[in-house]
Amino acid sequence: xxxxFAPFGVFDIMPRLVMKFxxxxxxxxxxxxxxAKRVGVEVAKGYEVIVIxxxxxxxxxxxxxxxNETSPMFxxxxxxxxxxxxxxxxxxxxxxxxxEMDVPAxxxxxxxxxxxxxxxxxxxxxxxxxxxxxxxxxxxxxKVAVVAGFQGISPEGxxxxxxxxxxxxxxxxxxAAFDAERCDIYTDVDGVYTTDPRxxxxxxxxxxxxxxEMLELASLGAKVLQTRSVELAMRYGVKLRVLSSFEEMDxxxxxxxxxxxxxxxxxxxxxxxxxxxxxxxxxxSVADRPGIAAAIFGPLSEAGVxxxxxxxxxxxxxxxxxxxxxxxxxxxxxxxAMEDAKTSGEINYHELVADTDVAKVSVVGIGMRxxxxxxxxxxxxxxxxxxxxxxxxxxxxxxxVLIDRKYMELAVQALHDAFGLExxx
Amino acid sequence: xxxxFAPFGVFDIMPRLVMKFxxxxxxxxxxxxxxAKRVGVEVAKGYEVIVIxxxxxxxxxxxxxxxNETSPMFxxxxxxxxxxxxxxxxxxxxxxxxxEMDVPAxxxxxxxxxxxxxxxxxxxxxxxxxxxxxxxxxxxxxKVAVVAGFQGISPEGxxxxxxxxxxxxxxxxxxAAFDAERCDIYTDVDGVYTTDPRxxxxxxxxxxxxxxEMLELASLGAKVLQTRSVELAMRYGVKLRVLSSFEEMDxxxxxxxxxxxxxxxxxxxxxxxxxxxxxxxxxxSVADRPGIAAAIFGPLSEAGVxxxxxxxxxxxxxxxxxxxxxxxxxxxxxxxAMEDAKTSGEINYHELVADTDVAKVSVVGIGMRxxxxxxxxxxxxxxxxxxxxxxxxxxxxxxxVLIDRKYMELAVQALHDAFGLExxx
Numbered sequence: 001x002x003x004x005f006a007p008f009g010v011f012d013i014m015p016r017l018v019m020k021f022x023x024x025x026x027x028x029x030x031x032x033x034x035x036a037k038r039v040g041v042e043v044a045k046g047y048e049v050i051v052i053x054x055x056x057x058x059x060x061x062x063x064x065x066x067x068n069e070t071s072p073m074f075x076x077x078x079x080x081x082x083x084x085x086x087x088x089x090x091x092x093x094x095x096x097x098x099x100e101m102d103v104p105a106x107x108x109x110x111x112x113x114x115x116x117x118x119x120x121x122x123x124x125x126x127x128x129x130x131x132x133x134x135x136x137x138x139x140x141x142x143k144v145a146v147v148a149g150f151q152g153i154s155p156e157g158x159x160x161x162x163x164x165x166x167x168x169x170x171x172x173x174x175x176a177a178f179d180a181e182r183c184d185i186y187t188d189v190d191g192v193y194t195t196d197p198r199x200x201x202x203x204x205x206x207x208x209x210x211x212x213e214m215l216e217l218a219s220l221g222a223k224v225l226q227t228r229s230v231e232l233a234m235r236y237g238v239k240l241r242v243l244s245s246f247e248e249m250d251x252x253x254x255x256x257x258x259x260x261x262x263x264x265x266x267x268x269x270x271x272x273x274x275x276x277x278x279x280x281x282x283x284x285s286v287a288d289r290p291g292i293a294a295a296i297f298g299p300l301s302e303a304g305v306x307x308x309x310x311x312x313x314x315x316x317x318x319x320x321x322x323x324x325x326x327x328x329x330x331x332x333x334x335x336x337a338m339e340d341a342k343t344s345g346e347i348n349y350h351e352l353v354a355d356t357d358v359a360k361v362s363v364v365g366i367g368m369r370x371x372x373x374x375x376x377x378x379x380x381x382x383x384x385x386x387x388x389x390x391x392x393x394x395x396x397x398x399x400x401v402l403i404d405r406k407y408m409e410l411a412v413q414a415l416h417d418a419f420g421l422e423x424x425x
Numbered sequence: 426x427x428x429x430f431a432p433f434g435v436f437d438i439m440p441r442l443v444m445k446f447x448x449x450x451x452x453x454x455x456x457x458x459x460x461a462k463r464v465g466v467e468v469a470k471g472y473e474v475i476v477i478x479x480x481x482x483x484x485x486x487x488x489x490x491x492x493n494e495t496s497p498m499f500x501x502x503x504x505x506x507x508x509x510x511x512x513x514x515x516x517x518x519x520x521x522x523x524x525e526m527d528v529p530a531x532x533x534x535x536x537x538x539x540x541x542x543x544x545x546x547x548x549x550x551x552x553x554x555x556x557x558x559x560x561x562x563x564x565x566x567x568k569v570a571v572v573a574g575f576q577g578i579s580p581e582g583x584x585x586x587x588x589x590x591x592x593x594x595x596x597x598x599x600x601a602a603f604d605a606e607r608c609d610i611y612t613d614v615d616g617v618y619t620t621d622p623r624x625x626x627x628x629x630x631x632x633x634x635x636x637x638e639m640l641e642l643a644s645l646g647a648k649v650l651q652t653r654s655v656e657l658a659m660r661y662g663v664k665l666r667v668l669s670s671f672e673e674m675d676x677x678x679x680x681x682x683x684x685x686x687x688x689x690x691x692x693x694x695x696x697x698x699x700x701x702x703x704x705x706x707x708x709x710s711v712a713d714r715p716g717i718a719a720a721i722f723g724p725l726s727e728a729g730v731x732x733x734x735x736x737x738x739x740x741x742x743x744x745x746x747x748x749x750x751x752x753x754x755x756x757x758x759x760x761x762a763m764e765d766a767k768t769s770g771e772i773n774y775h776e777l778v779a780d781t782d783v784a785k786v787s788v789v790g791i792g793m794r795x796x797x798x799x800x801x802x803x804x805x806x807x808x809x810x811x812x813x814x815x816x817x818x819x820x821x822x823x824x825x826v827l828i829d830r831k832y833m834e835l836a837v838q839a840l841h842d843a844f845g846l847e848x849x850x
Contacts, residue, residue: 082517085510092507096496
């Protein structure tokens with residue numbers, strides 16, 4: 001419901017698009033030019049465009065390196081002031097490049113928009129994006145607002161950053177605030193695949209994927225989009241397209257991440273994900289009493305252990321075995337936390353067995369909600385390959401299993417075949 | 426007349442100091458640490474310090490290079506947005522370094538202070554520096570405000586830069602606004618000399634020099650301080666000290682640029698300056714009529730020729746010769762401007778003779794005001810060395826001569842000797 005009252009009449013406002021370019025897409029002046037050409041094409045179609053840019057690749061790492069070398073326990077407010085400068089450079093250069101192409105453009109730093117955030121420096125959350133300033137410039141004829149991604153301003157007037165990958169979140173937040181038709185995330189991969197193409201040559205690029213599926217895949221390590229940006233897109237219904245800035249432009253390029261109802265037909269399972277560096281930890285013969293789970297997982301959480309799957313065996317003679325999984329590089333920390341809890345008498349167990357040779361394989365798909373038998377089909381496929389399942393967990397749209405790491409690739413390929421993912425629905 | 430009313434009594438405000446570090450003084454993390462140590466010493470003495478920093482040396486050139494490559498006729502607003510980022514990085518790193526030394530410090534970008542400027546992007550002038558924000562933080566216990574130099578904010582809310590060398594001007598403006606006891610400019614030379622030490626090994630570092638003398642020396646090419654910063658210091662009575670960041674700290678280090686009345690004793694002549702790349706241009710047989718000077722120098726000014734000395738010969742039969750000097754690289758431009766003016770009938774002359782083998786040598790000193798005979802002494806010294814004088818101009822505190830370039834070093838040495846500059850007054 002936007003409109004501009006101009007002296008000579010009432011005009012409909014132009015459709016808007018958000019385009020986000022990551023570090024590799026703006027790594028040097030040539031790539032900035034290529035990105036600007038894509039922006040120019042959308043402007044020619046009649047869009048007003050908000051471009052969100054990252055720092056030129058390598059720049060943020062350089063700045064972070066300087067901060068760490070200067071001050072290992074740095075003041076996050078100064079970290080943010082230093083690190084945000086990389087995006088400012090790209091924003092100015094992109095605006096200049098567009099101007100050279102006769103596209104009316106200007107750069108905006110976070111505080112100029114202003115993109116208002118919390119004061120949680122280095123991992124701030126977006127609170128509000130007032131649209132007045134940009135709207136006024138669009139009304140004056142600006143066609144492209146080039147916004148420095150990943151940064152904002154705190155209530156105290158200091159520069160904040162949203163944390164690594166925050167440029168994706170910036171892009172989605174702008175798309176929501178400005179009611180954009182779509183938010184295109186240009187990156188160095190050409191979309192979301194049914195599984196990792198390095199593991200299965202039958203992996204197929206998905207045309208569409210539901211927000212929920214994308215969230216499960218992202219948290220499983222398919223690092224195409226930052227999790228927070230997908231959550232935000234889902235909450236505000238922002239259509240998100242992931243596509244490569246290194247391929248020819250095409251309206252159907254990439255993968256559209258969208259609401260379930262925008263997906264007409266889809267496979268029951270959208271994709272097969274994996275996580276290589278998992279460890280299976282088993283506390284043997286734990287005294288089974290009310291509150292035992294809290295007594296175990298409280299100390300683990302405090303020690304910074306990211307517990308993923310949890311399985312409790314049947315209790316026998318008042319004792320039970322408790323199994324959980326965590327990343328392999330947190331095993332030592334988990335062991336120490338458990339030993340300390342045993343010493344202090346919080347918990348009592350016979351032995352802690354760590355199996356660091358496991359991997360997690362998951363099938364994800366919103367179709368599971370309405371299709372029974374997906375779990376059975378999955379377990380069958382693994383059985384047929386002789387893969388033993390160590391732990392199972394399920395959610396509404398995901399089934400995950402822990403297996404021996406040596407079977408991981410075999411399992412991924414078998415499941416990709418079993419669910420027929422090489423063919424579109 | 427500043428004071429802070431605190432809940433437990435009225436405290437006198439602490440004395441303040443401005444310290445400015447140029448690009449070579451903050452070229453890398455080690456140098457930033459060395460600069461921070463100097464700041465720490467002043468804080469330990471009881472000063473509240475405002476530190477003005479330049480970009481790490483080389484960074485501004487890199488950014489300017491990118492802008493020029495992207496857009497040869499760039500939008501100065503975007504140029505400013507890009508180029509100002511270099512100072513922001515140094516400011517954050519300097520604040521972190523000071524914090525590591527347990528000195529309460531924080532960084533300030535131009536818009537955060539805010540340093541308000543005109544909208545003349547890339548060569549903006551400082552309009553106002555409100556002191557409230559920094560004063561509030563000093564009152565809360567901040568000991569050092571690290572301010573990104575060279576940048577400000579326009580009335581339109583966009584980032585401006587003050588042009589190259591603008592960090593000196595920023596420093597002086599802060600010293601004036603915050604009533605600082607002194608403004609120390611740390612650079613890669615250890616002070617102002619009686620002449621260029623590369624030309625005379627008798628050159629002596631001056632302990633003090635008057636603003637007016639410094640201005641004459643700066644405009645003559647002794648590039649220790651930016652001219653605008655000296656003008657500003659003179660207007661607001663800011664004591665300016667030029668000193669090296671590569672030498673041991675010493676309260677008497679460097680050269681103090683100050684008001685005439687703060688200099689107790691001084692030589693009649695403070696220094697001998699030179700300018701190598703001068704050209705002498707003579708318009709032969711110009712019709713002498715009222716307004717002829719305007720008819721000649723108007724077109725030269727419009728053509729961007731920086732005319733320095735002007736001499737008009739005695740008129741004879743209604744015609745005269747007009748001589749002026751300009752930088753050698755502007756000779757072609759001057760010739761074209763004069764030919765065009767002749768073609769259009771604005772002026773009439775017989776010939777334009779360009780002598781590009783001349784140099785300018787000047788003696789500068791506020792003592793000249795009260796001492797007669799300085800000119801005679803200068804001309805005698807040159808005569809004794811057989812140096813022929815081609816053009817003479819004088820001001821209240823400066824006498825300049827154009828001579829053949831081959832005699833330039835000889836003339837500088839002879840004048841340095843003649844006025845006894847190797848010894849302090």
